[in-house]
Amino acid sequence: MLQDLPTLSHLLKVLQQVPYLASKNLYRVTAHFLMMSEAQMEQFCQALLDAKQKLTKCVICFYWREVSQDCIFCSSQKRDRTTICVVETWQEILAIEKTKGYNGLYHVLGGAISPIEGISVEDLTITPLVERVEKDAIAEIILATNQTPEGEATAIYIARKFKDKKITVSCLARGLPVGSSLEGMDRLTVFKALSERRPF
């Protein structure tokens, strides 16, 4: 029946390619777009096309920067320029910045080593990271990859690269999240919280 409505079925197909729009939500999201006025639709599309044209990746830290200006992190003189926090994707930077607990530089790897997904070391920005650390006299790198097998493997790989160098390599603390109870927590988290306990 949808094949009789080529425009609608094409729209559904296009929206289906957007991640996290599962089959049930797909129709609701499509309904949302069909409810928009033409002007709203044009504004929406303009925002997308603008993003494509006006955003580019910083060649140093690989975070997004406006084409018209320098990278907000790499060009900042207010930040601690001796520390680099290494993250998998740019979204993690937003999470860290929200805490206001970090004032150093960043490095976006572009993912994590994953043989299953076909992501190898060459696909990540590890070589630029090593070059950058050597050139810019970095004192500490914080490995803030995700707590997944892939994220941890990537952290181990990067840590080895700096083993013989005079540089502090640290990683994020593992343990119980704020507001959690021991009872509901998974075994591995409790184990890590125990084994990495610290003086009170």
Place this chain on the structure above:
Amino acid sequence: MLQDLPTLSHLLKVLQQVPYLASKNLYRVTAHFLMMSEAQMEQFCQALLDAKQKLTKCVICFYWREVSQDCIFCSSQKRDRTTICVVETWQEILAIEKTKGYNGLYHVLGGAISPIEGISVEDLTITPLVERVEKDAIAEIILATNQTPEGEATAIYIARKFKDKKITVSCLARGLPVGSSLEGMDRLTVFKALSERRPF
């Protein structure tokens, strides 16, 4: 920090308005769009703008139709033109058509009566439905609104409109979904399944 990247923050704001993109998925969806090539992005926008320009609502059943052709339901001579299935939104038609168990006409109400959401009888296409039923010698209307308080209230309201008329008003069967067990089912569904039991 996002305010230093106006294009990115504008994109996030625009995508945030799309329903079912909760805060966590929002960044991932944004990342998906930023990963698109410019050509892909243009195709995506074209599909949206096309939908706006090439789709319009049928003035009889209020389902979508291509501007260039007649309504696939209302203009079809292969369908049973004496039965109308009344649904809240066009998405429900897709669900019903998938079953291949119905061959009549449709009528999209455009929602359900909901004082809380400020949707009143006048906002729905109930008057056109009544006119249509009188004009086209309809024999049966099937009330296929959702099993929510709003959906049921709307069904009751519509059923009353046809009370004194020579027309069969039916509603969808209520009971246990296929594959379900009595044990896991909510009380009200079991009650309805019992009270609306039928000869085996």
